[in-house]
Structure formats: structure tokens, C-alpha cells
Amino acid sequence: MKKKIFYILLFFSGISFAQESLAEVLKKHNKESIPYITVENASKQQNAVILDAREFSEYKTSHLQNALFVGYDNFNLKKTIKKLKSKQQPVIVYCSIGVRSEDIAEKLKKAGYTNIYNLYGGIFEWKNSDFPVYNPEGKETDSIHTFDKAWSKWLKKGIKIYD
Template sequence: MIKIYLLSVLIVTGFNGFAQENLSEVLSKYNSESITYISTENLRAQQDEVLILDAREIEEFQVSHLKNAIYVGYDNFNLQATTSSLKDTTKPIVVYCSIGVRSEDIAEQLKDAGYTNIYNLYGGIFEWKNKNLPVYNLKNNSTDSIHAYSKRWGKYLNKGIKVYE
């Protein structure tokens, strides 16, 4: 009886309840795409010419971050403190987080504050690491460790060492 019930559930749901969403599906589900995405490849080519803001929590940033990234946080993001240190509202700014959801929120706040050249890193630091691009620890040494945020979101990190604490 249980087997028949499970088979019925699978047929009715079309097996969709068990499929993992891919990155683009997740981003389209959670993001409005009000901020233009920048690919990992394009950021890598321009990395020394843009301001990079990390919109993750401090525990995540301390494990690893992109080279020269400035921590701005998410839960405790302070728009006034951030804008007071970013005087040029036209300088290219790339905001990133784990996959690109929290970073869109922070980038939207900056856009609303008058910044005109803001981008969201598509796939965030997870996609960056998945493309074998370097991340750095607090000592500015290259590391393979990435804070994976949670088991739910960590499934989008396919390379490196997942850290959850």
C-alpha cells in the first residue's frame, strides 16, 4: 500500500519535488534582476579596476573572500557608513555574496542611494570558486576553504572545502 501511495505521489508531482534547482532557476526565483549581473570571467578581467563589496556575514568573509573585497555585510549592513566611504557614485562596484541573492539586496540599496555603476556577481563566491578562481583568507593567503552558508545553499558550491561554522 505504501509503495502504491509513493508511486502515486511521484506520478502526480511529476518527480519535480525531488529535483535540485540549478543556479539560474534559483536566482530567477529569488532575484528581480534589478541589478545587472557580471560574470566571473568579466569580473576576473576587471578585478583591479572595480570596487568589490562582500555582502555576506563576517563569519563567511573571515573564512575567505575575493581579493581586495571590502566587507559590508548583510544582516548588519549600514548604508550610511558604506556610502560615506564610497564618495564616487559612478565608480564600478561589484557586490557579491554566496550565490547572488543577498548581494542583489545590498546593490539595490546602493542604487537607490544614487550609485549608478553597480553589478551583482552572478553565482557569487560559489561560482567564483567553482570556476577555480582564487579566494583569500584574512592573512591574504590563497585558500580552498569557502563558507558554504548552509546545507541548503552549500549544494551550489562544487569546488573547494565547505565550511559551515
């Protein structure tokens, strides 16, 4: 009986998650302590440093052009700071949809960086908006690591890759 109740609850919680919009998911998981930047505006930034706050398996599947891998689980603030020119330099942090990137951007903000943005919708929204992503050889690819199947629903374009 307990198993049936568990599966019923799991089923209904999945439905509510499936019906949430990206804006609702971000509002639910983020504090909005870091300003968002749209993919359109981010694509026009020429002097911004782009930081990828996903895990290495995600980054090596594909990433934004010239993005620097900083990771999430093993993020190292000291190593990241060495990659940045100044505390006023524009920095765009992204992940899959924009949840992990806010955490990493908050650490940079606490370290005194003042011009930090969280890419709204992350690499998924980037690809959904027809901007290119690149593999480790620097070649354009349609493959996007979607972290897991639950989050993959936010990727509407491209090839979904899972570990």
C-alpha cells in the same frame, strides 16, 4: 499522521529544490533589478570596488581579494558610501550565490550609485571557475563558508565550511 505528511512534503520539496539549476534559483529569489556580471568579466575589472555582502563569519573564512566587508544583516549604507569614491565608480557586490548581494546593490542604487553589478553565482561560482579566494591573513585558501548545507550544493570546488 500529521508528522508523516509533514515529512513527505518536506522530502518532496527538497527534491524539487535539488533539481533546480542556479539560474532557476536566482530567477526565483531575485528581481534582476541589478545587472549581473560573470565571474570571468568581474575578474578583469581593475578599477571596481568589490563588496562582500555576506556575514562576517563567511567573510573571514574566505573572500575575494581586496573585497570590502559590508555584511547583510547589519549592512550600514552610510559606512559603505564612505568606502566608495564616486557614484559612477564600478561596484561589484557578491554573496554566496547572488541573492543577498542583489538586496545590498539595490540599496546602493537607491542612494544614486549608477555602475553597480551583482556577481552571478557569487563566491561559489568564483571558486567553481578556479579563481582564488583569500583568508584573513591574505593567503589563498580552498575554504568557502557555504552559509548552510542547503546552499552548499552550489559549491562544486573547494572545502565547504559551516558554522
